[in-house]
Amino acid sequence: MDMVEREDVVLLDDLRQPIGAAAKDEVHHGRTPLHLAFSCYIFDARGRFLATRRALGKQTWPGVWTNSCCGHPAPGEAVEDAVRRRASQELGLRVEQLRLVLPDFRYRAVDVTGVVENEVCPVYTAVTAEEPRPDPKEVMDWRWVDWSAFVGVARTAPWSISPWAAEQVVLLGQEGL
Numbered sequence: 001m002d003m004v005e006r007e008d009v010v011l012l013d014d015l016r017q018p019i020g021a022a023a024k025d026e027v028h029h030g031r032t033p034l035h036l037a038f039s040c041y042i043f044d045a046r047g048r049f050l051a052t053r054r055a056l057g058k059q060t061w062p063g064v065w066t067n068s069c070c071g072h073p074a075p076g077e078a079v080e081d082a083v084r085r086r087a088s089q090e091l092g093l094r095v096e097q098l099r100l101v102l103p104d105f106r107y108r109a110v111d112v113t114g115v116v117e118n119e120v121c122p123v124y125t126a127v128t129a130e131e132p133r134p135d136p137k138e139v140m141d142w143r144w145v146d147w148s149a150f151v152g153v154a155r156t157a158p159w160s161i162s163p164w165a166a167e168q169v170v171l172l173g174q175e176g177l
Helices: 079-091 147-156 163-174
Strands: 008-012 018-023 038-043 049-054 069-071 096-102 106-110 116-120 123-127 139-145
Touching (some): 038 163, 069 079, 079 139, 147 163
16 A cells, blocks of 8 residues: 655744644645745746646635646745745746745635635746646646736736735736736
8 A cells, every 4th residue: 555645834823933734635724724835936938927727626726827836845845945846746847047026925815615725925936948747636727928917917807816826916016027
């Protein structure tokens, strides 16, 4: 019998200090504790942004368009290493020029099912020279899009993308990204 290694997330206190760990597949529910995550916006050499649509099997916001990839660092894992790991796992991409652009981003959102996202979620940008080869359990669709058009979506139709992307993209647009 194959043993599947449990994937943990880092739990945080209100001062954003680690206070423990919880199983990733059990941490999101109606009273999700504050935990560490990240978001990444990946661009190609032409300056296009990689928008992804979450797979229908995802626990929160299934089928919703969002940032390129997101995830949770494991206990003891550097966030930058987690970004690279998830870009590879979710999208089959190697990323370069990883840059922390919103180090203090935090959000809380409630899905229509009542599942809560409650995350300290630093935001990164990266560049890739590859075409995505997404894991269908993570990503059901993807598009290279004009960044300014995506910023426009976040400003005028935030309900059409994930709540974290809606907030992050507006902030990134204000930063001149």
